[in-house]
Amino acid sequence: MFRRSVVKSSTHVKMGKRKIAQKIVESKKKRKRNDPIHKTQQNAEKAAKAGPVARWTNKERTLIFASRGVSYRGRHLMNDLRTLMPHSRADSKMDRKDNFFLINEVCEMRNCNKCLFFEARKKMDLYLWAANIPHGPSAKFLVENIHTMAEMKLTGNCLKGSRPLLSFDPQFDESPHFGVLKELFIQIFSTPYLHPKSQPFNDNVYTFTILDNRIWFRNYQIVEEDGSLAEIGPRLVLNLIKIFSGSFRGPTLYENPNYVSPNQHRTLIKKQASLKYQNRVEARMGQMERKETDTYKMDTLDEVFHTIKPEDAKGAEKMTFFRK
Amino acid sequence: MTDPDIAAEMEEDSFDDLDSDEELQAAFSRGDLKPGLNIEARAKRVYINDEQGLKDRLTDFKKDLAWLERLDVTCGPARVPGETDPKPDEENKDEVHDDFKRELRIYRQAQAAVLDALPKLQALNIPTKRPEDFFAEMAKSDDHMRKIREKLIAKQLSMERSEKAKKLRELRKFGKKVQQEVLVKRQKEKKDLAESVKKFKKGHSKDLGFLEGKPKGGANSKQDKAAAKLGPNMKRKAKNTKFGYGGKHKGSKVNSKQSARDDEDHFSIKRNRSDVAKHQKQFGGKQRKGNTKQKRLGKGKRQKLKSRKK
Numbered sequence: 001m002f003r004r005s006v007v008k009s010s011t012h013v014k015m016g017k018r019k020i021a022q023k024i025v026e027s028k029k030k031r032k033r034n035d036p037i038h039k040t041q042q043n044a045e046k047a048a049k050a051g052p053v054a055r056w057t058n059k060e061r062t063l064i065f066a067s068r069g070v071s072y073r074g075r076h077l078m079n080d081l082r083t084l085m086p087h088s089r090a091d092s093k094m095d096r097k098d099n100f101f102l103i104n105e106v107c108e109m110r111n112c113n114k115c116l117f118f119e120a121r122k123k124m125d126l127y128l129w130a131a132n133i134p135h136g137p138s139a140k141f142l143v144e145n146i147h148t149m150a151e152m153k154l155t156g157n158c159l160k161g162s163r164p165l166l167s168f169d170p171q172f173d174e175s176p177h178f179g180v181l182k183e184l185f186i187q188i189f190s191t192p193y194l195h196p197k198s199q200p201f202n203d204n205v206y207t208f209t210i211l212d213n214r215i216w217f218r219n220y221q222i223v224e225e226d227g228s229l230a231e232i233g234p235r236l237v238l239n240l241i242k243i244f245s246g247s248f249r250g251p252t253l254y255e256n257p258n259y260v261s262p263n264q265h266r267t268l269i270k271k272q273a274s275l276k277y278q279n280r281v282e283a284r285m286g287q288m289e290r291k292e293t294d295t296y297k298m299d300t301l302d303e304v305f306h307t308i309k310p311e312d313a314k315g316a317e318k319m320t321f322f323r324k
Numbered sequence: 325m326t327d328p329d330i331a332a333e334m335e336e337d338s339f340d341d342l343d344s345d346e347e348l349q350a351a352f353s354r355g356d357l358k359p360g361l362n363i364e365a366r367a368k369r370v371y372i373n374d375e376q377g378l379k380d381r382l383t384d385f386k387k388d389l390a391w392l393e394r395l396d397v398t399c400g401p402a403r404v405p406g407e408t409d410p411k412p413d414e415e416n417k418d419e420v421h422d423d424f425k426r427e428l429r430i431y432r433q434a435q436a437a438v439l440d441a442l443p444k445l446q447a448l449n450i451p452t453k454r455p456e457d458f459f460a461e462m463a464k465s466d467d468h469m470r471k472i473r474e475k476l477i478a479k480q481l482s483m484e485r486s487e488k489a490k491k492l493r494e495l496r497k498f499g500k501k502v503q504q505e506v507l508v509k510r511q512k513e514k515k516d517l518a519e520s521v522k523k524f525k526k527g528h529s530k531d532l533g534f535l536e537g538k539p540k541g542g543a544n545s546k547q548d549k550a551a552a553k554l555g556p557n558m559k560r561k562a563k564n565t566k567f568g569y570g571g572k573h574k575g576s577k578v579n580s581k582q583s584a585r586d587d588e589d590h591f592s593i594k595r596n597r598s599d600v601a602k603h604q605k606q607f608g609g610k611q612r613k614g615n616t617k618q619k620r621l622g623k624g625k626r627q628k629l630k631s632r633k634k
Contacts, residue, residue: 058393084463135384149463150468152472157464157469158462159462160461160463166396166397166437167396167399167433167436167437168396168397168399169398169433170398170399172398173398176379176382179382183382183386186396193392199460202441202445203452205438207433209433211420218430222438222442225442225452227438227439229435231431232463232464245377251374251377252372253377253378254372254374255371255372256371
């Protein structure tokens, strides 16, 4: 801008020295007015007049990581959660399978006070630990029916790191263990207001629904303000196993009576499959036993006096029935 | 094995010791023991549900944050206008196992939450709608969204195609029916003609109009046209063009005036001759001397000349 003004002044040959100096000063003032730093100062002044400035005060951080041996599906799910939650932190896969108490220390090192830990067993079963870090409580779930965000049928999309609304089923207020879970989920999944990595708009909803004694998680995009939604993903179903008083330790507060471990489930299926064959064989044997060889009791001597006329005899009968 | 399990087993052992023969006999005489395989009943597993502990824990770790920090909404599914309230038990049973119903139930819950929360946010002066010119990284990449769109389009196309094929199949079925009708009609016409001829022979009627083959009614003419239009199927047609069908095949590969004319694009005698001449000029071949301008006449003319000379 300065240079332009100089050029302009050079074109006006008739302009006096004083006038040129005045012009330069004016242009400098203009530049100052448009300066970004100057602008922010102005804004700050305005804000100070309006009231206290909103700040990022809720320093909630969630550590999301998995144990070794997690399947690709579990890993994708974990990564999806990491992209959706700007207040999440990642860590390398946990090697130890026996001592989960170490997770508390890992979280402390990473400055996290919440934790989502995916525990993989047998390369096929995925468990999720949700914990409030130093003092608990913590809950262990079996994760079922996973669909990750990469799937093609989920058409929605949202800003990376926008703050989600959390929608809970009314059943969460009905029993105390669900109440604890609700508070835990709120603290873990809600993105802090004015988090530096978050976006200023709310364009997605997480839903937690209780159906069939399980918690169904869905993530929708808010397409229009009138309530039309499109699913973004991921999808998962959490089957509660236990709630512990501490984080990854402590006495059990709740145990799900409806929970059937995947191992039990598999054995049951196998047993039923084996029973199918056994039943079929038994049925066949029973049928063979019950089947009667003689359908009607006949007297073998009845046929002794049964004769026919020699004229009616055919073939071999002619040998027995003939006239002398 | 955990401690309580061990304790339970020890208890069982001691219990076994107490079951002396005398006691068993006494029990049998009382009628407590029935003949057959007696299995020791297992104690029912007790599931822990420490309600007071849970409530205490909840009050311990609950944070008193503003709603703006939490953004939680608790509400049931949004009601669809005009739908009566179904019984909860009955609804639940199908809902879980019917994918569509279950997803709809969850969708409606999310919808209710949105309708509940957005006014609250607007009251707090939080923008809920993203302006058109606000660009930021999305949760799913543009590449991924493009793939999704392509897949959707492909799916739609395939559906349309299958529907079209279905329609065509139905049409073909209809065509067969029409053909049958045509056959029946022809037979009937034949019969009618024979009858009318008979009548004429016997002198019952003196009208010979039937011989002109006037169609009695125009009702079936449309169907006839449809049948004619259908013709052989596409596969047959393709094969006919490839291998030939009907007509005379003999001599079809022999050159003719027509085929030569068709070939003119590729080969012309004139050009060929000029090419040859050029070649000879360049490389010094034999060149005709004298009346090179005189052209050889056509075959017909030459023969005529010959006959004249004779």
